[in-house]
Amino acid sequence: MIDLLDGLRVIEIAGDDIWGATAVAHAARILADLGANVIKVEPPAGDPVRAVPPFLHDQAGPDRGLLWIALNANKRGVRLDLPRERDRLRTLLSSADVLVQTREVVDAATAASWSPSLVVVNVTPYGLSGPLAGVPASDLEVTASSGALALAGEPDRAPVRTTLPQSPFWSGMYAAMGALFALAARAATRRGQQVDVSGQASMVTVHPPACVHWDVAKEEHRRLGAFLIGRSRVGARFRNIWECADGHVSFAIQGGPIGRHTGRMLASWMNERRFTAPRFTAVEWDTFDNRTLTQEQVDALEREVAAFFRTITKREFFAGVIERNMLGYPVADASDVYADEQLRAREFWQDTPIDGITLPFPGGFALFDGERPRIRRGPPRLGEHDAEVLGAVTA
């Protein structure tokens, strides 16, 4: 078992809404995977994430939501009716190292008076201070306010967000990171501190080049659908998602040593298949510089590439780029990801019994000394560990 955070005691207080509850659950799940002892505190009615579809076999139930299942493995769970049972929470926190919460159920001053060494992590849409503090928001508003939303979608249509909400995952990840920085500081000071995570600021970290381009070149980046921006010195855009015979693939005409190798390999792939691409196969790859091509030149090359990709499947494309060590991947869906031989070879999937069936969970995020964090237990049923944990608290 992964023991990096062995002995670390973490209390997660479920959020009031889906965004906050997802973010804190993800943060605590990361710490749990690394070996921390995580106790999740839910209101008597349960974490709101329990009600989020889709459900296992499409049958609704508080333990059957797939978002719930994904976020809460490796934790124990108790019910507390707050603020009525605040004393019990205080007792739980007295032996804890980290509290993860959304709004300040326990504020920093109170936490410090209860336990000076406690690290208190708050994850909220806009942070605990500033003009938007306390304003309600879900994934869509958080993503919009960060600028990330405006950068995705087709230029003449509404911006789009990832259909599986992403901002609570980002915010939860940074909450786990902030907690660990605070623990590093605590090793020297013996004192806890408050970590204030902003969902909006978390989503700004997904598009730094947009900010760098504005800062250095006063060039504003906008959403371009399937096209890349920021690779050219003359303003050309490059397609990064293409139709293929049975779906889509991701590929771009690029420069640099590996980009030139990729172009050379694609040209020889076209030749092998006797595919007619007069312009692309005539490119002098040794001196190719994508940064100075005009849009017309790019478009002419891309027309031939697009025609070629329409003749091959996702699977053929994947095998082809691996074999030729060239850049590019298929646009995978969930079934492709489960079929991926690399993930299988690295034993990424972990069969986990959930509600009478076995689910292949995505594995821990890295290997530590060759070992992958495991799913040690499924998510807790509501109040499953009340007696085990709170019995000990009262005793």
Place this chain on the structure above:
Amino acid sequence: MTAALEGTRVVELGWAAAGPLVGTYLAQHGADVIHVESSTALDPFRSTYPPFRDNVVGPDRAGMFAFYNAGKRGVTLDLKQPRAVELALRLVKTADVVIESFPAGTLARRGLGQDALRRARADLVILSSCNQGQTGPHAQHPGYGSQLTALAGFNELLGEPGRTPVILYGPYIDYIAVGYGVIAILAALERHRRTGEGCVIDLSQYEAGLQFLAPALLEHAANGTVPTRDADHDRVAVPHGVYPTRGDDRWVALSVWSDDEWSRFRVALGDDDWSRDAELATTAGRREREAELDDHIAAWTRTRTRELAHRGVWRRAAHAGLGEVGLMAPPFGLSETPARPDRAGPTLGEHNEAVFKGLLGLSADEYASLAADGVFA
């Protein structure tokens, strides 16, 4: 005590975003991060990727490098030379953490594989971050983050149904791998404080990215469905969308999560007759007529202007080649030991003398002779 990682030294061998940004988070929290690179094989963020100051290419005019390597010291070593490798190992001996982000096996071929690093220092924390991980049939495969993002399944979930998926701006998955990389190192340092043990971390950027897709993957495994893109719709909230406002390419995002929110929202919209329809008072009714609702809301938002909220995550720092650059603070604040995003990335070889003479103790003669032999290239 002013920084969480005061007294921690990190040696970093990597390029582009996914490795170096890990070091930046550590540097901004007080670690002494020494970024090792070579002028004989420049980081693409110094040589290839715009923007450059005044649009003139040059390693010290590159905005991306200065941003992604903020807070670090920078040295150059030509690792094709044995004496450069020897100096790198001497640096590692002084370090607590090594970060490397080359394709699997690259550093081992230069004499800087895990075994060599751990011989230099047994209790080292080593993060190897690459596209597909250190083992398995695709371990050697090079890749860029924007395309790995597609392989992980993010793009399938982005765009309008029936239309070509769109890209996530930038190397989206790289930043997920950066976050998990920092977490992995901090957790390993936590154990080191407790037990004195080092740790070798094998981070596949692909596997790190899949953490953010776990619910969609489990949905497929459990129910056999293949989750796909659904524009701006949500499975719980309705209405939920992005609507045009007055002006060119101006939009507002809004969502309604309960019947109570709807009853307040429809009044804010103007309490029009259409909105009083009893069918719309329930989530199921609104779901049934979502397209019609979206038209009504857009008709209202088109007449409005929007406000933009700003939060001060941007800082400015001086840079010898760029003048001044904007840097980003981490998205979390620490009340007692805040991050200090106050230094831009180093110019090429900026800290060679400070590190090789000051830290490793080379004499002026030794330094000059190695420099003449191109060891610091």
